[in-house]
Amino acid sequence: MRAVELTVVKTDGAARAGRLRTPHGEVETPAFMPVATQGTVKSLSPDDLRAAGAQIILANTYHLFLRPGHDVVRELGGLHRFMAWNGPILTDSGGFQVWSLAKLRKIGEDGVEFRSHVDGSLRFLSPEICVAIQHALGVDILHPLDECLAYPATVEATERSLALTLRWLRRSVAAHGRGAGALFGIIQGGAIPELRRRAVEEVCALDLDGHAIGGLAVGEPKDVMYATTELCAGLLPADRPRYLMGVGKPADLVECVARGVDMFDCVLPTRNARNGQAFTRDGAITIRNARFARDPSPLDPECRCEACRLFSRAYLRHLFAARELLVYRLLSLHNLTFYLGLLADMRAAILEGRFEAFRARFLGRYGDSGVESLGSSDLSSTDPED
Amino acid sequence: MRAVELTVVKTDGAARAGRLRTPHGEVETPAFMPVATQGTVKSLSPDDLRAAGAQIILANTYHLFLRPGHDVVRELGGLHRFMAWNGPILTDSGGFQVWSLAKLRKIGEDGVEFRSHVDGSLRFLSPEICVAIQHALGVDILHPLDECLAYPATVEATERSLALTLRWLRRSVAAHGRGAGALFGIIQGGAIPELRRRAVEEVCALDLDGHAIGGLAVGEPKDVMYATTELCAGLLPADRPRYLMGVGKPADLVECVARGVDMFDCVLPTRNARNGQAFTRDGAITIRNARFARDPSPLDPECRCEACRLFSRAYLRHLFAARELLVYRLLSLHNLTFYLGLLADMRAAILEGRFEAFRARFLGRYGDSGVESLGSSDLSSTDPED
Numbered sequence: 113m114r115a116v117e118l119t120v121v122k123t124d125g126a127a128r129a130g131r132l133r134t135p136h137g138e139v140e141t142p143a144f145m146p147v148a149t150q151g152t153v154k155s156l157s158p159d160d161l162r163a164a165g166a167q168i169i170l171a172n173t174y175h176l177f178l179r180p181g182h183d184v185v186r187e188l189g190g191l192h193r194f195m196a197w198n199g200p201i202l203t204d205s206g207g208f209q210v211w212s213l214a215k216l217r218k219i220g221e222d223g224v225e226f227r228s229h230v231d232g233s234l235r236f237l238s239p240e241i242c243v244a245i246q247h248a249l250g251v252d253i254l255h256p257l258d259e260c261l262a263y264p265a266t267v268e269a270t271e272r273s274l275a276l277t278l279r280w281l282r283r284s285v286a287a288h289g290r291g292a293g294a295l296f297g298i299i300q301g302g303a304i305p306e307l308r309r310r311a312v313e314e315v316c317a318l319d320l321d322g323h324a325i326g327g328l329a330v331g332e333p334k335d336v337m338y339a340t341t342e343l344c345a346g347l348l349p350a351d352r353p354r355y356l357m358g359v360g361k362p363a364d365l366v367e368c369v370a371r372g373v374d375m376f377d378c379v380l381p382t383r384n385a386r387n388g389q390a391f392t393r394d395g396a397i398t399i400r401n402a403r404f405a406r407d408p409s410p411l412d413p414e415c416r417c418e419a420c421r422l423f424s425r426a427y428l429r430h431l432f433a434a435r436e437l438l439v440y441r442l443l444s445l446h447n448l449t450f451y452l453g454l455l456a457d458m459r460a461a462i463l464e465g466r467f468e469a470f471r472a473r474f475l476g477r478y479g480d481s482g483v484e485s486l487g488s489s490d491l492s493s494t495d496p497e498d
Numbered sequence: 499m500r501a502v503e504l505t506v507v508k509t510d511g512a513a514r515a516g517r518l519r520t521p522h523g524e525v526e527t528p529a530f531m532p533v534a535t536q537g538t539v540k541s542l543s544p545d546d547l548r549a550a551g552a553q554i555i556l557a558n559t560y561h562l563f564l565r566p567g568h569d570v571v572r573e574l575g576g577l578h579r580f581m582a583w584n585g586p587i588l589t590d591s592g593g594f595q596v597w598s599l600a601k602l603r604k605i606g607e608d609g610v611e612f613r614s615h616v617d618g619s620l621r622f623l624s625p626e627i628c629v630a631i632q633h634a635l636g637v638d639i640l641h642p643l644d645e646c647l648a649y650p651a652t653v654e655a656t657e658r659s660l661a662l663t664l665r666w667l668r669r670s671v672a673a674h675g676r677g678a679g680a681l682f683g684i685i686q687g688g689a690i691p692e693l694r695r696r697a698v699e700e701v702c703a704l705d706l707d708g709h710a711i712g713g714l715a716v717g718e719p720k721d722v723m724y725a726t727t728e729l730c731a732g733l734l735p736a737d738r739p740r741y742l743m744g745v746g747k748p749a750d751l752v753e754c755v756a757r758g759v760d761m762f763d764c765v766l767p768t769r770n771a772r773n774g775q776a777f778t779r780d781g782a783i784t785i786r787n788a789r790f791a792r793d794p795s796p797l798d799p800e801c802r803c804e805a806c807r808l809f810s811r812a813y814l815r816h817l818f819a820a821r822e823l824l825v826y827r828l829l830s831l832h833n834l835t836f837y838l839g840l841l842a843d844m845r846a847a848i849l850e851g852r853f854e855a856f857r858a859r860f861l862g863r864y865g866d867s868g869v870e871s872l873g874s875s876d877l878s879s880t881d882p883e884d
Contacts, residue, residue: 151816155823157804180791180816187792188812196808405566406573418543422582426574430537430566437541440823 114321115294116200116253118353118374122463126345126372129462132353134168134200134252135293136192141353142369142462144455145170145202145377146448150179151195154382155441156448158196164417164445165452168200170377173245173255174209177237178230182248190250202377203246204357205255205298206237208326212260219259221276239283247291254295255324256284261302263332270302278314285318294321296355299344302327303336312347322353325373329358338367345372361483362391362454366471369458380483381451385443388432389484391450396483397425399443404429417449418442500707501680502586502639504739504760508849512731512758515848518739520554520586520638521679522578527739528755528848530841531556531588531763532834536565537581540768541827542834544582550803550831551838554586556763559631559641560595563623564616568634576636588763589632590743591641591684592623594712598646605645607662625666629673629681640681641710642670647688649718656688664700671704680707682741685730688713689722698733708739711759715744724753731758747869748777748840752857755844766869767837771829774818775870777836782869785829790815803835804828 118141120130132139146153146161148171153161161169171191176182188194191201210217214226214235223238242257258277261270277300288295297315301307315323325344328337341356345368348354355375356368365376381391388400392412397404399411407425419428419442431439454474461470504527506516518525532539532547534557539547547555557577562568574580577587596603600612600621609624628643644663647656663686674681683701687693701709711730714723727742731754734740741761742754751762767777774786778798783790785797793811805814805828817825840860847856 150820150822151813152822152824155827157824157827158808159804179820180812184792184812184816188794188810194810194813194816196813406570408574418545422544424574424580426566426570427537427580427582430570430580434536434565436536436538437823437826438538438543441541441543441827 115292116321116353118322118351120350122465124462124465124467125370126342127369127458127462127467128350128372128374129459130353130374132168132374136198136200136252137167139167139200140456140459141374142365142455142458143168143375144365144451145375147172147377147379147382148195148197148201149379150175151185151191153444153448154386155437155444156382158198160441160445161197161448164448165456166199166448168202168252168375169197170202170204171249171251172206172209173203173242173249174206174213174237176203176249177206177245178228178235182245186248186250192250200252201249202253202355202375203249203251203255204377205257206242206245207258207298208260208358210237221279223257239280240287243284243287243291243295246293247288250292252293253322254288254293255298256281256295258298258300258326260327260330261300263303263330265302267304267307270304270307273302274300274307274311278311281315281318285320296320296322296324296353298324298326298357299348300327303332303340305340305343308340308343309347312344316347316349320352322355323348324355324357326357328356329360329378334364337364338371341368341373342371362451362478363475365451365454366458366474369462370467370471376455381447382444384484385447386440387484388439388443389447390428390443391447391483393477395478398484399425399428399439400432401429411446412450415446415449415453417446419446501678502707502739504708504737506736508851510848510851510853511756512728513755513844513848513853514736514758514760515845516739516760518554518760522584522586522638523553525553525586526842526845527760528751528841528844529554529761530751530837531761532837533558533763533765533768534581534583534587535765536561537571537577539830539834540772541823541830542768544584546827546831547583547834550834551842552585552834554588554638554761555583556588556590557635557637558592558595559589559628559635560592560599560623562589562635563592563631564614564621568631572634572636578636586638587635588639588741588761589635589637589641590763591643592628592631593644593684594646594744596623607665609643625669626673629670629677632679633677636678638679639708640674640679641684642667642681644684644686644712646713646716647686649689649716651688653690653693656690656693659688660686660693660697664697667701667704671706682706682708682710682739684710684712684743685734686713689718689726691726691729694726694729695733698730702735706738708741709734710741710743712743714742715746715764720750723750724757727754727759728757734758748837748864749861751837751840752844752860755841755848756853756857762841767833768830770870771833772826773870774825774829775833776814776829777833777869779863781864784870785811785814785825786818787815797832798836801832801835801839803832805832
């Protein structure tokens with residue numbers, strides 16, 4: 113029996129609604145995974161996550177390796193118990209973080225040497241170490257160490273990088289063996305369709321429990337992201353979950369569900385919350401704006417989260433202006449409620465065979481024009497990556 | 499009928515257990531009031547406050563006057579609705595904050611001119627304005643503008659200051675008139691027993707709904723604080739609530755309940771939480787300490803708060819080391835649960851006529867040696883005063 117298994121309940125065009133069985137319970141798909149970088153979704157408790165509608169969360173292998181250390185987490189009973197989240201947990205490979213956060217990377221066939229962004233210490237990650245870390249954490253879904261390329265990259269560089277990622281994948285599969293949890297294969301290949309095709313072919317030959325589409329949302333144009341997603345999703349086997357890594361804005365989620373993606377993660381809802389941006393059904397609003405100073409209405413009158421049930425925009429603006437900690441939690445709770453509600457709405461639309469109508473209405477009403485791509489100049493966090 | 503009224507249910511020595519009726523419900527006394535400086539108890543929601551056992555909270559007139567402005571709060575339906583707290587709210591006078599936070603104070607018979615610590619703007623507070631602000635906020639218990647003296651002060655300076663505070667009090671009483679809420683009289687007089695006696699006499703002549711003992715916890719020795727509290731509480735009428743402003747550490751609460759105080763407020767539980775200090779029944783612990791790195795036990799095995807129910811010391815230490823926002827909320831929730839539980843325990847002991855035994859046991863086991871008096875070098879807040 114596979115460690116995780118997707119049952120597709122209904123398809124509507126390329127969009128799919130399903131149920132993903134995991135060692136820690138079932139997840140309705142398409143699913144959005146809040147990001148618990150360091151073993152906590154920033155500012156939120158496990159109860160908050162449940163209240164927002166989360167069924168599965170993502171944690172970062174790289175961050176937990178550096179702090180507090182996977183040995184500590186294992187000693188404390190594993191990541192689920194450590195952070196008091198009894199639902200499924202997916203960990204990424206650490207590859208993206210090594211490339212985006214660590215300093216002085218030295219990459220070789222064996223693995224990657226780098227300096228920790230936490231304390232500057234010299235650290236080493238190999239495919240085998242990466243799997244061992246995730247085994248120690250005791251997560252439901254693991255990812256193999258991969259190399260992330262900046263966009264744009266030449267065909268030659270992309271090909272060389274993909275080949276290394278595929279060799280590392282085979283080592284990861286061997287290291288995982290019959291260990292607990294499901295190892296997903298990551299499809300790389302940059303913006304080169306031929307390389308993406310080759311990646312799908314070679315990864316799928318390994319008969320893994322699920323597939324991640326990686327190397328997107330790294331600065332490429334939107335049409336490249338959508339086309340690459342469509343290409344990969346269309347080639348990946350229908351009976352395995354498809355996870356699009358690090359995506360994205362609300363409209364991206366709709367567009368990529370339309371292309372057959374089942375799982376997403378992104379720091380946008382929580383990071384933007386900490387910077388004062390709230391998602392509403394009519395677009396994103398910036399709560400620090402002076403026009404909300406005396407606004408008695410909730411962030412979103414259609415939302416039932418704690419922030420919208422109890423508080424006015426005026427109060428939230430006051431808290432934000434005064435840098436009061438409560439506001440980061442309330443906006444994070446609201447934004448995750450929005451994201452998770454969007455996924456639930458998409459699932460309902462697919463089940464009822466009206467996904468195209470939903471997609472057209474959502475994109476017509478919403479658009480992502482107001483959504484800020486906020487960098488790491490995050491006022492309320494010293495951590496460079498959410 | 500008085501706006502607030504204390505029913506003393508039981509006395510045990512000088513200690514009293516009672517019920518304080520207010521426009522927003524009843525409060526069991528002795529009571530501790532969490533501090534919602536800017537209209538939020540830092541990092542906590544109204545549900546969190548209820549879960550910790552809070553029945554009444556304190557907000558700061560000075561802070562809400564400067565930001566968002568009392569007119570804004572009134573327009574939004576008053577402070578209870580603004581911050582979604584439907585229990586009683588007490589506001590202090592702003593006197594202490596003007597003296598401790600504002601710059602370039604110019605004090606005259608009419609009032610005090612100062613520069614806002616928020617934006618440097620020139621502002622003015624008089625006894626009348628101070629009452630008007632609190633009426634706009636719509637609070638249950640108001641306080642008159644008073645002058646706070648640094649410790650130590652000469653007899654002459656203390657006498658001059660007390661006289662001004664008493665003249666301001668009479669203007670405040672006139673300004674309050676038959677307005678909503680109860681105006682408490684503040685007893686000043688520094689460390690001079692004769693002046694404290696005179697203050698009690700003159701304030702009590704005004705037949706107010708309750709009395710606050712002010713000007714303590716400003717750097718005086720502990721025996722001076724206890725002696726002054728004992729003197730004032732002993733002279734104040736038994737049928738009115740006695741509120742000791744800004745006190746204190748756990749042992750101070752026990753010692754001052756023993757001297758007849760009914761109400762307390764202090765930033766210590768929440769401020770120390772944000773600096774990583776947790777109160778336990780065996781003393782205070784500093785969660786950032788390396789010895790907790792692999793400690794699987796909760797902060798306090800006797801505590802039932804969310805932090806202690808769900809998380810290990812090791813996890814809390816990890817969150818604190820990573821400066822994760824969740825830890826400030828969890829420690830604040832825990833520390834307030836500790837404080838409010840201590841008050842509930844004292845009340846039970848008084849009701850059962852065993853307060854002296856409780857006091858001896860608590861002080862023997864606890865002591866305040868580990869409790870840090872943390873200043874405003876608060877890592878997680880830009881606000882100089884909690």
